[in-house]
Amino acid sequence: MVYLEISFALPCDRAVGRQTSDPLTLDYLPIFPDDTPQTDEVWRVNADATILRRGDEIHVFRAQLLRPNHGPTDVALKIDHSGKRTGAFLDEATAYTKLVAAFQGTIVPRFFGCFQTTLSNTTISCIITEYCGEPLHTNLPESPPELKAQLINVVEQIHRAGVAHGDLQEANILLKDGKLKLIDWEKASSHSCDRQLRLLQGAIVPTPEEFGRNELYETFCEMGLWSASTTPFMGVNIDNNPSGRLKSLDITYRPTCTSIRHGRK
Ligand SMILES: [Zn+2]
DSSP states (O other): OEEEEEOSOOTTHHHHTOOTTSOEEEEEOOSSGGGSOSSOEEEEEOTTOEEEEEOSSEEEEEEEEEOTTSOOEEEEEEEEOSSSOHHHHHHHHHIIIIITGGGBTTTBOOEEEEEEEEETTEEEEEEEEEOOOEEOSSOGGGSOHHHHHHHHHHHHHHHHTTEEOSOOSGGGEEEETTEEEEOOOTTOEEOOOOOOBOOOTTOOOOOHHHHOSSHHHHHHHHTTTTOOTTSOBTTBOOOOOTTSOOOOOOGGGGGGOTTOOSSBO
């Protein structure tokens, strides 16, 4: 079994009667029956963890994870100190282990495990992932074109693998060294993409019915991809169609968007 020792203060400490000098020990939560570690290990996190996000139910810390036979690892600890998110944490851990396992380390953070303990009838849960930077500070529509292009690629990869994220928003998109990673997978689901069209470079804006109404479409809409009605396409302003649907994509970032191809699927 693997145990996690936390020695920094948590918001629930007073409610559960914990002195901060007491290390809090959480048990590794196997997601699958054969997921139980064969050896006994204690993992620790440094006491001077920094807080990244403060919430009524969840706090997120950045810390160094110390494991036997490993160097220190820069991680994020998402801790439910309210006991209200136990199911959501399990859903998220399952998504990391199953739905998006193949993307860990690339467009999804590496997942180190989910840990739990119960104190004074409150279930404390902790998910540990690789630290992957800060959430986007700008709204998606105002984000730089390279970031939008990268996000399209990332979301398209996920959908092609048959997964919908379910909660795409700025707070769930991390940026570090120019690379995007998606977090907060608790609402993720298996997804059969109903997308009817591939994205056309400089295409006529499809209707939701033509494209398939899913989070890809929603994301493109939210990013203003299909509302650049006055942006000239190839130097020609094509926004003169009476139907109002002939609008150009903002093509300035298209060349870096390698997963987008011409043509019908
Ligand atoms: Zn899809």
